[in-house]
Amino acid sequence: MRILIVTDAWRPQVNGVVRTLTETARELAGFGHTVEFVTPQDFTTLPCPTYPDIRLSLFPGRRVAQRxxxxxxxxxxxxxxxxxxxxxxxxxxxKKRPFTxxxxxxFPEYVHARVKLPVKVSYAWLRRFHNAGRAVMAPTRSICDDLTTRGFNNVVLWSRGVDTELFTPGERDRLATAPPRFVYIGRVAVEKNIEAFLKLDLPGSKWVVGEGPLLPRLKKDYPDVYFAGVFPQHELARFYRAGDVFVFPSLxxxxxxxxxxAMACGTPVAAYPVAGPLDVVGDSGAGVLDWDLKKACLEALTLDREHVxxxxxxxxxxxxxxxxxxxxxxxxLPETALATQQG
Structure with missing residues (x-):
């Protein structure tokens, strides 16, 4: 099967969307499929307002159609x-072509965090966008249920994975600071709610690994926190391993x-009990989910890393x-229908 994936999120961005698409394409190729991408790298772009790392393609309609x-x-x-x-x-x-x-x-919550646009407005637009397709794929059961409740049609599950050969337990020597070491890795942006972690009165040391539009202010406001930049995946694995707790404050x-x-490296998770952590960690014993994030951080220190x-x-x-x-x-689209359209 020839599969075309169209994405506005692509390298050099380092985020979950890019990781998911690249890993999925690699697996699909192994299954015998031919996968091609349409990405911003093929177009003239400008930086997204409030988030310049994201590039927005200019007037892409004709070239997308040609591709x-x-x-x-x-x-x-x-x-x-x-x-x-x-x-x-x-x-x-x-062209009456099926698509997923x-x-x-x-997206609605992220936009609201930046410009205070009511989430119901964004969700109305997203329903129109996604309901035109044959299905909308969501990463967890709770997100599927939430979208269905909000009026999205044909919501189906598409979960995620982890490279357990790259992200493994091992030497924990990457962070030469006072233990216990609490680590956040990811985009440094307002929607990640990072300050909920940085404000906590915790023993040891705190690390933030990544970059984003909020980084300059956080460096200024939290001088006692250790800030690292962006690293390739093999180096990120060393950060995960060295952490005593991985803190995930996103809501x-x-x-x-x-x-x-983090879990693949044996590092337990501290997070809020919301979609995402509830689906990935839940009551598995790989982390602690609590609305008191400090309590979650301290209790996670006691978890068995081999079990994680x-x-x-x-x-x-x-x-x-x-x-x-x-x-x-x-x-x-069945091959017979495709041949008819091409003819």
Missing amino acids: IETFAPHAIHIATEGPLGLAARGYCMK TAYHTR TDTFGLVLLE RRVAERFSWTAAARQFEANLHARA
Whole structure:
């Protein structure tokens, strides 16, 4: 099957969407599929207001249409709701081509955190965007249920995985600061609620690994916190291992791949009991979920790191890609219909 994935989120961004798409494409190629991407790298772009690391493609409609027609995919998957996603959706609607979409990010909550646009306005727009497709793929059961409650149609599960060969227990010498070491790894942006972690009165030391628009202010406001930059995955594994607790203060993530990466390294999680942590950690014993984040951090120190690793081993990118593949098969354009359209 020829699969075209259209995404506004792509390298050099380092985030869960990019990680998910690259790992899924790798697995799909191993299954024998041909996968091609339409990304901002192929277009003239400008920086997204309030988040310059995200590049917005300018006037992509004609080139997106050309890419689709040249590749002649059996399945079109629109991963994001940005300019490229809108262009691909417009083409599919005009040509009556089936497509699927994905809900990677709580976009309404993120927009509200930045510009205070009511979430009901954003959700109304997202319903219109996604309900035009054959299915919208969401990463957890709780997110599927939430979207269905909000009026989204044909919501199906597409879970996530972790590379258990890259993210492994091992030497814990990366952070030469006072123990216990509490670590956050991820985007440094307002929607991640990082200050809920940084404000805590905790023993030992705190680390923030990553970058984003909030970083300069956090460095200024929290001089006692250790801030590291962006690192390749193999180096991130060393940060995860060295942490005594991985702190995940987000209230809006749909999954949280970093949770699995930390757990695969044997590092227990402290988080709020919200979608994402509830689905990934739950009552597995791999972390502590509590509305009192300080309590969660301190209790997580007592967890067995070998057990934490075993919980992470339940997740795999192969299984997640098989879900994606099954969702596409059920809604892809049959080859006979494709030949008719091309003719």
